[in-house]
Amino acid sequence: MDHQTEIIVTVLGIAFVHCLIFYLVSRKSRTNIRGKHVVVTGGSSGIGLWAAIECVRLGADVTIVARNVQQLEKAKQQLLERKVRDEQKIEYISIDLAKDYSTVVAGFESIENRSGPIFMLVNCAGMAVCGTIENTSIEDAKLMMDVNYFATLFPTRFILPKMKSAKEGIIVITASQAALVGLYGYGAYGASKFALRGLAETIAMETKHCGVSVTLALPADTDTPGLARENESKPIETKIISGSGGLAKPQDVGRKIVHDALKGSFFSVSGLESWILSTLCVGMAPWKGPILCVLQFYLLGPLRLVGLLIQWNFHRIIRNCAKEKEKAEIQ
Numbered sequence: 001m002d003h004q005t006e007i008i009v010t011v012l013g014i015a016f017v018h019c020l021i022f023y024l025v026s027r028k029s030r031t032n033i034r035g036k037h038v039v040v041t042g043g044s045s046g047i048g049l050w051a052a053i054e055c056v057r058l059g060a061d062v063t064i065v066a067r068n069v070q071q072l073e074k075a076k077q078q079l080l081e082r083k084v085r086d087e088q089k090i091e092y093i094s095i096d097l098a099k100d101y102s103t104v105v106a107g108f109e110s111i112e113n114r115s116g117p118i119f120m121l122v123n124c125a126g127m128a129v130c131g132t133i134e135n136t137s138i139e140d141a142k143l144m145m146d147v148n149y150f151a152t153l154f155p156t157r158f159i160l161p162k163m164k165s166a167k168e169g170i171i172v173i174t175a176s177q178a179a180l181v182g183l184y185g186y187g188a189y190g191a192s193k194f195a196l197r198g199l200a201e202t203i204a205m206e207t208k209h210c211g212v213s214v215t216l217a218l219p220a221d222t223d224t225p226g227l228a229r230e231n232e233s234k235p236i237e238t239k240i241i242s243g244s245g246g247l248a249k250p251q252d253v254g255r256k257i258v259h260d261a262l263k264g265s266f267f268s269v270s271g272l273e274s275w276i277l278s279t280l281c282v283g284m285a286p287w288k289g290p291i292l293c294v295l296q297f298y299l300l301g302p303l304r305l306v307g308l309l310i311q312w313n314f315h316r317i318i319r320n321c322a323k324e325k326e327k328a329e330i331q
């Protein structure tokens, strides 16, 4: 081996050992949910359905919550096919989680009476209507606060005191990348998801000393029936901006959310672009270990520059679309 090759091999060896140490140190042990009761709201479709499937695969007793009974029945069959224990309980209940707090309390009491105390709550029920602020109706803006924010707050508020006194439990709050940055066409939706980030950070602070952990899921565009409906109202600018990140599979996102929550991660993101955004927007999010902290320390400055370039590109897209619209109006 000549001298140059020796140097290359040594550098690669050192890099490999560093990566290995980083992997081993940052790897967190995962909570076991076998035999424990997990409730997934929005578990009849999309990301929620795949999160529920993952919990079934890990041996948990699972209850899914949504409104449409036919859809719930169909989802239950999919969950039953993945059972890993004979005595594993798979149930569903139809509740309009956005209706009012007392309806949710009554529904969740019946869930606990049937399948036992809830160990993990995965809040996935949600919806999106897009449009610029002036083109979004007040009714839709209120509906999104009801379905995205209050339909998460109600079950979470019901379960929190029980988890705190049991000194264990996991809460997942599903927001969106639009909870980190204001984006064209996502005004009312983003506001409801920003509210969820505030809720998640607060609960994390209020419950950490009680053994309850909180995970804030921040999915990017994911191929679900919900996204198909969202696309119907999406302005062209929003389609270009949000579409630049590609399309994730709901099975990957659902699985990742469950595993991040079981590891106790505060953010759950899929893909490099989402990771960069969550790092850039970390703000005062809870401390999650020294390795991540050191990475954030070194990366935040350079990432601010990347963020400015991304913003510049978004503004360029919006300007170009405006020019195209002007041209179309003149013709």
Ligand SMILES: NC(=O)c1ccc[n+]([C@@H]2O[C@H](COP(=O)([O-])OP(=O)(O)OC[C@H]3O[C@@H](n4cnc5c(N)ncnc54)[C@H](OP(=O)(O)O)[C@@H]3O)[C@@H](O)[C@H]2O)c1
Pocket (backbone or CB within 6 Å): 041, 042, 043, 044, 045, 046, 047, 048, 065, 066, 067, 068, 069, 071, 095, 096, 097, 098, 099, 124, 125, 126, 127, 128, 147, 151, 174, 175, 176, 177, 218, 219, 220, 221, 222, 223, 224, 225, 226, 227
């Ligand atoms: N897909 C994406 O690209 C994407 C990106 C970022 C964030 N997210 C978020 O991820 C979550 C799941 O989205 P998804 O795309 O998987 O949606 P989806 O396929 O439309 O599923 C939504 C689920 O929520 C339930 N739901 C809606 N309103 C409800 C209510 N009032 N009460 C009870 N259940 C209700 C739905 O069932 P019923 O209609 O029968 O009630 C369904 O089970 C949402 O919070 C969404 O905002 C999605």
